[in-house]
Every structure is written in structure tokens, then in C-alpha cells.
Amino acid sequence: MIMLDDHRTLAVIAPCDSLVVSMTAGKEQAQVRKTDYSIQTEWMLAVRDDRDRRAFAQLFDHFAPRLKGVVARSGAPPAQVEDIVQDVMLTVWRKAHQFDPERAQVSSWIYQIARNRQIDILRRERRPIPEEIARQEDTTPDASQVLALEQETEKLRQALSQLKPAQREMVEKAYLGELSHTDIQAETGLPLGTIKSRIRLGLERLRHELKTIGTP
Amino acid sequence: MTGITHHIPDNLLIAYAAGTLPNPFALVVAAHVSLCDDCRARLAAHEAAGGAIIEQSAPQEVSASLRDRVLDALDAPFEMPAPQPRHGVYPGPVMEALKGHPPKWKPIGMGNRQCIIDHGAEGSVRLLWIAPGQAVPDHGHNGLELTLVLQGAFADETGRFGPGDLEVADADLEHTPIAAEGAPCICLAATDAALKFNSFLPRMLQPLFRI
Numbered sequence: 388m389i390m391l392d393d394h395r396t397l398a399v400i401a402p403c404d405s406l407v408v409s410m411t412a413g414k415e416q417a418q419v420r421k422t423d424y425s426i427q428t429e430w431m432l433a434v435r436d437d438r439d440r441r442a443f444a445q446l447f448d449h450f451a452p453r454l455k456g457v458v459a460r461s462g463a464p465p466a467q468v469e470d471i472v473q474d475v476m477l478t479v480w481r482k483a484h485q486f487d488p489e490r491a492q493v494s495s496w497i498y499q500i501a502r503n504r505q506i507d508i509l510r511r512e513r514r515p516i517p518e519e520i521a522r523q524e525d526t527t528p529d530a531s532q533v534l535a536l537e538q539e540t541e542k543l544r545q546a547l548s549q550l551k552p553a554q555r556e557m558v559e560k561a562y563l564g565e566l567s568h569t570d571i572q573a574e575t576g577l578p579l580g581t582i583k584s585r586i587r588l589g590l591e592r593l594r595h596e597l598k599t600i601g602t603p
Numbered sequence: 604m605t606g607i608t609h610h611i612p613d614n615l616l617i618a619y620a621a622g623t624l625p626n627p628f629a630l631v632v633a634a635h636v637s638l639c640d641d642c643r644a645r646l647a648a649h650e651a652a653g654g655a656i657i658e659q660s661a662p663q664e665v666s667a668s669l670r671d672r673v674l675d676a677l678d679a680p681f682e683m684p685a686p687q688p689r690h691g692v693y694p695g696p697v698m699e700a701l702k703g704h705p706p707k708w709k710p711i712g713m714g715n716r717q718c719i720i721d722h723g724a725e726g727s728v729r730l731l732w733i734a735p736g737q738a739v740p741d742h743g744h745n746g747l748e749l750t751l752v753l754q755g756a757f758a759d760e761t762g763r764f765g766p767g768d769l770e771v772a773d774a775d776l777e778h779t780p781i782a783a784e785g786a787p788c789i790c791l792a793a794t795d796a797a798l799k800f801n802s803f804l805p806r807m808l809q810p811l812f813r814i
Contacts, residue, residue, distance in 0.1 A: 497654065502620065579649065590640045
């Protein structure tokens with residue numbers, strides 16, 4: 388499932404032979420290939436595992452303009468908007484080792500970083516954040532788990548674009564920080580249950596790995 | 604942690620994900636998520652929704668210099684402060700708020716203790732140490748109160764709360780939590796308003812103890 392939202396960059400980033408593999412993988416459906424990941428996941432893994440600057444520049448070109456709109460909307464002073472985008476994108480580079488495609492899509496991960504950085508910068512105080520569960524480095528991601536999470540996220544995007552305009556407006560306001568907790572409706576109309584179950588599976592696998600490694 | 608039966612409501616998780624939850628409550632949410640994989644997964648699902656909104660939002664042109672600044676800074680040295688690890692019953696974010704030191708308890712009468720972590724315009728957050736079998740004074744709330752059990756248990760009119768459980772109390776709830784027998788009950792409690800006490804003595808003491 389390669390998301391062809393940018394044919395040009397896809398050709399640049401994905402090696403030719405792997406593209407061929409992906410195109411001809413029809414009869415080997417059972418085996419999921421890394422090259423079936425979305426292009427954003429590919430970029431992020433290249434940044435994480437190979438410190439690939441070209442892939443990072445692709446991530447920047449995709450996300451920075453979207454982040455700029457989102458950060459401006461959630462109340463940052465205009466003069467600081469690009470500073471925050473800069474900080475968020477640098478944090479993406481510096482914290483890349485924490486990216487775990489079994490538990491989060493690139494966009495979810497960047498959303499989380501953007502919220503933390505924006506608060507830390509604008510309010511000049513450390514945002515309380517949950518304990519990080521360290522990803523085991525040098526482990527190959529479970530490709531079927533990564534792909535299943537991508538598919539659920541794709542369904543979520545479709546559901547989001549099918550919301551009625553008024554509902555969509557409320558959902559955007561809630562997630563972009565324009566509503567207080569007392570004004571947020573718990574019922575968003577988004578199918579989050581399946582995504583949650585999927586992420587839960589990723590967490591269980593991680594906990595299991597940690598336990599296996601932790602016991603002498 | 605297994606056996607957690609009281610979780611974070613969705614409106615609070617969304618507000619936390621979006622960064623609008625006041626800091627005292629955000630600390631309780633971060634502490635609960637540290638202990639509860641179910642809420643960790645639910646929070647991640649909400650972050651997926653936030654990510655989908657970013658994906659679908661209209662791009663705004665960024666200045667060319669921004670791109671250069673970011674790409675030029677990739678090699679710049681930086682320091683990531685290491686987060687405080689969990690210590691005993693205190694999850695990482697609580698240790699972070701305590702700046703790495705164990706809580707300094709102050710007596711608040713009836714054998715109970717507290718350690719104020721933070722209080723300000725947004726509300727307050729504190730650790731409470733309640734002796735086994737002791738009641739926390741009967742109180743209602745002006746606003747929202749979140750209480751996360753870190754050790755032991757308490758019970759009140761709404762149910763029993765053990766380690767990792769979160770009680771969400773709003774202005775409508777008048778309750779009398781009583782600590783279970785056994786280990787002292789240690790809770791992380793956040794409120795956006797001063798608690799209202801129903802008996803005369805605690806009300807008199809209220810300004811003194813900032814509760």
C-alpha cells in the first residue's frame with residue numbers, strides 16, 4: 388500500500404528493484420514487504436535507521452507547510468509560528484530513534500511532538516508526558532502490524548473526510564486545541580476503536596519483547 | 604499494570620492530546636498513561652486522529668530560509684534532558700514534577716499527609732498519604748477533581764479504587780473516600796478549584812494547607 392500522493396519523490400526515494408518487487412508481489416501476497424509501507428513511513432525509517440538527509444528533506448517538504456497552518460490555528464503568535472515549526476521538525480530528526488511504526492503513523496507521531504514542543508515553547512514550562520516505552524533498537528518491525536496500522540489510519544482519514552461539515556469543525560477544534568476539556572464532546576464520530584485495538588497489540592508485543600530481554 | 608478498572612474519559616484524553624488540559628490534570632493523565640497500556644493505546648488512537656487532521660489540513664507556504672535553517676541545524680549539537688525514571692510507586696512524570704526527589708510529606712491532621720507538587724491559577728496537584736482506614740474529610744468540589752491511586756486503595760460512594768485507578772469527580776459529586784486497610788493509600792490528586800469541606804474544622808484549616 389504505497390500512497391502515491393507524490394509520484395516524483397517516490398521515484399527518487401524508493402530503489403527501483405524494490406518497486407518492481409512491490410508491483411509483482413501479487414502471487415506472494417502472504418509475505419508483506421517493507422516496500423509496501425506508505426511513503427511517509429519509508430522516509431521516517433530512512434531518517435531513523437540511516438540518518439538519511441534527503442528523506443528528512445522530503446518529510447520537511449510534506450509536513451512543515453501543514454504544521455505551519457495547524458500551529459497558526461492553535462493560537463501561537465504569528466511571529467513564532469515558523470520558529471515552532473522549525474523546533475518540531477528538528478525534534479523529529481533528533482528523536483527519530485523513538486519512532487515506532489508499530490505503534491504510530493508518522494503523522495500521529497509528529498502531532499504528538501508538535502503539541503509537546505508548542506506548549507514547552509509558548510508556556511515556557513515542561514509538559515507532563517507519560518513514561519516512554521523504549522523501542523528495542525535493531526529489531527525489525529513486524530511488517531504486518533505496521534501495514535495493518537496504516538490501513539486502519541487510512542480508514543480513519545476517510546471517515547474524517549466524510550464527517551458532516553459541522554461535526555468536522557468540532558473535531559478539528561477539539562484536536563487542534565481550540566476547545567477546553569469541558570467543551571469537548573467525547574463522541575467524535577471517528578472509528579477509533581479498531582485503531583486502539585491495533586496499537587494495543589503493538590504494545591503487547593513490545594512488552595513481551597522487553598520482558599524476554601529483561602529476564603536473564 | 605493489570606487490574607485497572609477506572610480509566611481516563613475521552614474528553615480528557617483528547618484535551619491532553621491537543622494540549623489544552625491544564626497542567627495539574629495533564630500530570631495525572633501522564634501518570635495514569637504511564638501505568639495503563641489501555642489508556643496509552645486510546646491516547647495513541649486520538650493522536651492518530653490529530654495526525655489525520657494534520658495530513659488533511661491545507662499546506663501554508665513556509666519561507667525558504669526556514670527550510671535552510673532546519674537542514675543546516677541537523678548537525679548542530681543538542682542536549683535532550685533525560686526524563687526522570689519511575690521511582691517506587693511514583694511514575695516517571697510524577698518524579699519529573701518532583702525534580703527527581705522523593706516527596707516531602709507534611710502532616711495535615713488525622714494521621715494523613717500531603718505533598719503539594721504545584722498550585723497556581725490553573726489549579727493544584729498534590730500527593731496525598733492517607734492512613735489505612737482513615738477518611739479523607741467529606742468534601743464536594745467547585746470544579747473537576749482527578750485522583751489517581753498509586754499505592755493501597757480507597758473506596759467511596761462510587762466504588763473501589765486500587766493502584767492505577769483514576770477517579771473523576773465533578774461538582775455534582777459529594778463523596779467521602781476512605782482508605783482501605785493494609786498499606787497506606789497514596790494518591791495523586793489534581794483539582795482546578797479549592798476543595799469545599801463540609802465540616803467546620805477542615806474548612807478553617809483550608810487556607811493553611813491550600814486544599
